[in-house]
Amino acid sequence: MAERAVAGIDHVASTWLARMEEDAVQRTARVPVLRRFMAFGLFALFVVPTIMSLFASPAIALPAGAAIVLASFLIVTAFYLGLRRPVSVTTDIANQSVKPEAFAAYMPGTVIFFDEQGTVQHVAGRDIDSFPKSIKDCAGQIFAERIHVTDRIAFAQALDFLRQGADQSCVELRFEQPALGRAADQFLHTRMDMTAIREANGDLFRVVGQLRDISEKEALRGEVARKVAEAESANDAKSRFLAAVSHELRTPLNAVLGFSDILAGEYFGKFENDRQREYVALIRQSGAHLLSVVNTMLDMSKLEAGRYELLMEPFNISESISTCEAMLGLQAKEKGVTLTSRVQRDLGEVVADQRAIQQVLINLAGNALKFTDAGGVVSMDAARDGNLLKISVSDTGIGIAADKIDLLGQPFMQVQNEYTRRYEGTGLGLSLVKGLVGLHGGRFAIASRPGEGTIVTVTLPIDGSGAIGCAQNDETERMVEFPPRLRKIASVEVMKEGHVNGTAKAKIA
Numbered sequence: 191m192a193e194r195a196v197a198g199i200d201h202v203a204s205t206w207l208a209r210m211e212e213d214a215v216q217r218t219a220r221v222p223v224l225r226r227f228m229a230f231g232l233f234a235l236f237v238v239p240t241i242m243s244l245f246a247s248p249a250i251a252l253p254a255g256a257a258i259v260l261a262s263f264l265i266v267t268a269f270y271l272g273l274r275r276p277v278s279v280t281t282d283i284a285n286q287s288v289k290p291e292a293f294a295a296y297m298p299g300t301v302i303f304f305d306e307q308g309t310v311q312h313v314a315g316r317d318i319d320s321f322p323k324s325i326k327d328c329a330g331q332i333f334a335e336r337i338h339v340t341d342r343i344a345f346a347q348a349l350d351f352l353r354q355g356a357d358q359s360c361v362e363l364r365f366e367q368p369a370l371g372r373a374a375d376q377f378l379h380t381r382m383d384m385t386a387i388r389e390a391n392g393d394l395f396r397v398v399g400q401l402r403d404i405s406e407k408e409a410l411r412g413e414v415a416r417k418v419a420e421a422e423s424a425n426d427a428k429s430r431f432l433a434a435v436s437h438e439l440r441t442p443l444n445a446v447l448g449f450s451d452i453l454a455g456e457y458f459g460k461f462e463n464d465r466q467r468e469y470v471a472l473i474r475q476s477g478a479h480l481l482s483v484v485n486t487m488l489d490m491s492k493l494e495a496g497r498y499e500l501l502m503e504p505f506n507i508s509e510s511i512s513t514c515e516a517m518l519g520l521q522a523k524e525k526g527v528t529l530t531s532r533v534q535r536d537l538g539e540v541v542a543d544q545r546a547i548q549q550v551l552i553n554l555a556g557n558a559l560k561f562t563d564a565g566g567v568v569s570m571d572a573a574r575d576g577n578l579l580k581i582s583v584s585d586t587g588i589g590i591a592a593d594k595i596d597l598l599g600q601p602f603m604q605v606q607n608e609y610t611r612r613y614e615g616t617g618l619g620l621s622l623v624k625g626l627v628g629l630h631g632g633r634f635a636i637a638s639r640p641g642e643g644t645i646v647t648v649t650l651p652i653d654g655s656g657a658i659g660c661a662q663n664d665e666t667e668r669m670v671e672f673p674p675r676l677r678k679i680a681s682v683e684v685m686k687e688g689h690v691n692g693t694a695k696a697k698i699a
Contacts, residue, residue, distance in 0.1 A: 224267070231263040299402040300325060302382075306394045308333050308349055320403065322367055322378060338364040338377060345382075352386040353394055359384045362404070379408040429491045436488035443481045450474040486622055489549070493625040500543040500629055502654050507540050507547070507572050507579065508533040514551040514570065518559060526564030529555070534573040541654030542579075546626045553619040554583040554646050561644070562587035579652040584645040590638040623648070631656015 239255030246254075294301040300315035302325075310328045318326055324336045334342045341363045348361040361384070364377040381404045387396040452458070453470045461467050492498040511531050522529035540547075551570065558568040566586040573580050623646075627634045632650025650656060 227263065227267055231259060234259045234262075297400060299400055302328075302333065302399045302401060304333050304397055304399070306349075306353060306397065308346075311396070315401075317403070321401070322365055325365060325401070336365065338366065340364075348382075348384055349397065352384060352397060355392075357386050363401075375405065378403065379405045432487050432491040436484045436491065439484045440481065440488075443477055443484065446477040447474065447481065450477060486619065489622055490625070493622070493629075498625075498629065500546065500657055502541055502543060502657055504539040504541050505544045507537060507581075510544060510548050510551060511570050511572060514548065514555055517552065518555050521556075522559055522568065525559065525562075527559055527562050528567045529559070529570075530567065531570040531572075533571070537572060537574050537579075540579050540652050542630055542650065542657075543626075546629070550623050550626050550648060551581070551583070553623050554648075557619055558583055558585035558587060558644070558646075561585065566643075574652060575649070577652055577655075578649045581648045582645060584643060586643040589640040589642050589644055590636070591640050595636050595638060629657060630654070 235256060238259050239252045242251035242255045245251070294303075294312070294314035296316055297314075298316050300313065300318045300321050302310055303312040304310045310331055310333050313326060313329055315321075328336050334345055337345055341361075344361050345363060348359040351359045361382055363380050363382055365380065367376060367378050380401050382399045382401050384397055384399045386394055387398060389395045450470055450473045454467070454474060461470075489498065511533055515529060515531050519529060555568060555570055562568055562585045568583070568585045571582040571584070624634050627648050627650060630650040632648060635647045635649075636644065637647070638644035
């Protein structure tokens with residue numbers, strides 16, 4: 191009978207506390223206290239009125255005593271419940287007032303409690319059955335001994351990180367799995383989030399580690415790495431193929447150009463009619479165009495393979511612009527386009543690869559001429575902006591749509607599609623310009639409006655400091671260490687953040 195009464199009182203108290211939004215842990219701790227309050231109140235409900243009836247009339251003493259007892263019970267209970275002290279899991283665990291099984295069994299993965307030395311104290315968790323036996327039965331053992339040998343140092347470092355005052359750390363660990371067949375992985379890949387539990391003085395009391403299975407994520411990571419390696423291998427194969435094909439095409443093309451020049455000069459006899467001369471001129475023109483395409487493909491393959499050699503030297507940029515203007519002057523005249531240039535007078539010399547800069551100018555000016563109709567103007571400008579050389583090539587051609595500008599500079603990318611395009615080309619010109627400018631540590635920008643024209647701006651350090659290897663001065667290179675020692679070779683990334691997109695490598699000749 192007494193047990194049933196106690197159970198009823200506990201049920202009423204627990205229901206009352208639940209309606210007050212009490213925490214489950216707080217509710218469990220408060221129910222026994224409320225049970226004592228109720229037992230004491232029932233006892234006082236009989237004793238206090240009886241004592242008061244000795245000094246006053248029972249008609250007055252009985253209701254007054256019961257009222258006093260009930261009021262006192264409500265006041266004490268309200269005061270006790272008003273002390274809504276939040277339960278600190280850390281403090282309760284440290285004081286051993288809450289058992290780990292009370293919450294660890296409901297946590298995802300596997301929860302492992304171990305001391306500051308790494309000895310396992312308790313193992314629990316919602317998914318503990320999915321982990322190997324070496325993890326489930328490691329209580330009382332040194333946890334590091336169950337980890338794969340190559341991951342033990344990482345675990346020791348994470349644990350030491352907590353000893354030094356950190357509140358949490360994370361480490362990826364591998365565990366040996368029993369052989370379940372050829373398809374099963376040899377190791378279980380996991381991630382452990384470690385949390386430090388400290389005493390009042392700050393000393394490390396216990397470490398709680400939540401172990402999660404990340405085998406699927408690791409498999410996806412390996413698949414991504416494999417796909418990236420395959421893509422890089424395919425890209426390298428493509429670059430080698432382009433280099434080989436370009437090299438093989440240049441030899442017969444040189445013969446075609448040479449013999450077409452001999453035929454055009456009529457060194458071994460005169461042509462019988464003008465049609466023969468026209469055909470020889472077309473052969474010469476087509477061969478020159480094809481050789482230009484082959485050279486561009488060869489340069490692109492060198493850029494992608496990181497074998498493009500820069501020869502840094504001081505030269506006059508105005509001479510390069512004049513050379514480019516002379517090379518393209520006939521083409522501009524035949525098309526009816528005005529080709530002009532403007533160079534700042536006190537510009538002086540710049541330090542760069544003259545051949546590469548010449549290629550940049552020819553490609554930009556050639557593109558401008560190609561997309562500018564008769565009566566238009568193409569201008570090449572060069573000026574100094576602080577320590578930067580600023581080269582601009584502008585035209586009054588067809589322009590570029592805003593949604594197409596970001597696509598330019600990618601290999602084989604053209605504004606017009608293969609069905610509507612009216613202009614020849616492979617789409618490698620701007621990509622080559624972008625790569626060459628990037629090798630010099632410069633920037634490449636395009637501004638354009640459809641029907642109004644395009645401005646392509648190239649900026650690069652005027653002293654050549656943006657190219658690879660130029661940061662070292664001559665005195666540093668002449669210094670010799672004694673005794674000699676091996677030097678660490680570090681990889682240098684050419685494309686700086688905020689500069690030309692993509693990566694390229696080069697060496698200074």
